[in-house]
Amino acid sequence: MYINAASHYLPATTMRNERYQCLAGVSDDWIRKRSGIRSRARACCHENTNTMAVEACKHVFEHIPYSAKDIDLIVGATYTPYDTIATLAHAVQHFLDVPKARAISISSACSSFINAVEVVEGYFATGKAHKALVIASEHNSAYSDDTDAQCGPLWGDGAGAVLISKETISDKDVKILDINTTGLGHLGKAMDAIHLRPGNGGLKMPAGRDIFMNAIRYMVTEVKTILKKNHYTTKDIAHLIPHQANLRIIAQVGEILGLHNGEVITNVEDAGNTGCASTTIALSQNWEKFKKDELIAVTVFGGGYSSGAMLLKK
Numbered sequence: 608m609y610i611n612a613a614s615h616y617l618p619a620t621t622m623r624n625e626r627y628q629c630l631a632g633v634s635d636d637w638i639r640k641r642s643g644i645r646s647r648a649r650a651c652c653h654e655n656t657n658t659m660a661v662e663a664c665k666h667v668f669e670h671i672p673y674s675a676k677d678i679d680l681i682v683g684a685t686y687t688p689y690d691t692i693a694t695l696a697h698a699v700q701h702f703l704d705v706p707k708a709r710a711i712s713i714s715s716a717c718s719s720f721i722n723a724v725e726v727v728e729g730y731f732a733t734g735k736a737h738k739a740l741v742i743a744s745e746h747n748s749a750y751s752d753d754t755d756a757q758c759g760p761l762w763g764d765g766a767g768a769v770l771i772s773k774e775t776i777s778d779k780d781v782k783i784l785d786i787n788t789t790g791l792g793h794l795g796k797a798m799d800a801i802h803l804r805p806g807n808g809g810l811k812m813p814a815g816r817d818i819f820m821n822a823i824r825y826m827v828t829e830v831k832t833i834l835k836k837n838h839y840t841t842k843d844i845a846h847l848i849p850h851q852a853n854l855r856i857i858a859q860v861g862e863i864l865g866l867h868n869g870e871v872i873t874n875v876e877d878a879g880n881t882g883c884a885s886t887t888i889a890l891s892q893n894w895e896k897f898k899k900d901e902l903i904a905v906t907v908f909g910g911g912y913s914s915g916a917m918l919l920k921k
């Protein structure tokens with residue numbers, strides 16, 4: 608499989624840490640020390656998960672030799688849907704006016720983007736699709752509580768999109784060498800560590816420490832496993848794109864993997880935790896920086912729990 612193009616959308620509105628002094632009684636310094644976040648992107652009142660996804664898709668076809676009409680599969684990824692019936696994927700299909708494409712939406716918390724690409728792999732393998740559009744979009748602020756000092760300051764909004772083809776399209780393609788996802792729902796606190804339950808006050812994170820430790824452990828494990836399977840080592844990594852939950856988590860992952868020379872890509876400082884869209888957004892933001900033959904590893908961890916990794920080569 609080949610990623611032909613990537614694009615993203617971050618709302619123009621941002622909320623800086625200073626706002627949380629009156630909202631949640633926590634300071635800029637307190638938030639930075641615990642998360643590394645300085646500010647976060649926030650959707651405006653007229654924006655939602657679907658509109659941000661559409662914005663992310665508007666420019667993704669500009670530099671490739673095919674159009675939206677060639678897309679035969681659309682996979683949406685989100686845990687913060689605008690509508691649970693007319694889903695993210697269907698909203699994008701409606702906007703693009705692609706009548707024959709299959710459209711499905713999935714959720715595995717912050718791992719959803721990697722799972723969505725794995726769904727594409729399955730459709731490609733069975734010959735049911737040849738060109739796919741994957742969109743990850745999160746409207747966290749619609750579900751979060753800014754007065755919650757524990758996790759309110761973490762969340763950001765945004766969307767990212769990638770076009771994936773079964774055959775190579777141009778020399779700008781990034782090849783997907785391998786992809787893996789792992790369900791971790793059997794772990795002790797997985798069912799309650801972070802949750803979003805109707806009528807229960809929105810996004811809650813009662814076991815942040817458990818998430819912190821497991822995120823480090825499994826994002827590292829996913830990278831090491833996929834590298835070994837494909838006969839690479841951590842020394843071969845030119846760029847690492849981890850899920851952007853917390854700068855302390857990201858730093859620990861990079862440290863354990865021995866990445867000290869700027870290989871680790873981050874955007875959490877100014878975008879906040881944009882959920883499953885975070886790695887998609889980071890991939891798009893750095894798309895032009897990737898050089899020929901560079902190895903790019905993407906690794907994720909999500910509530911519930913789940914993890915995954917994707918190995919790319921320019």
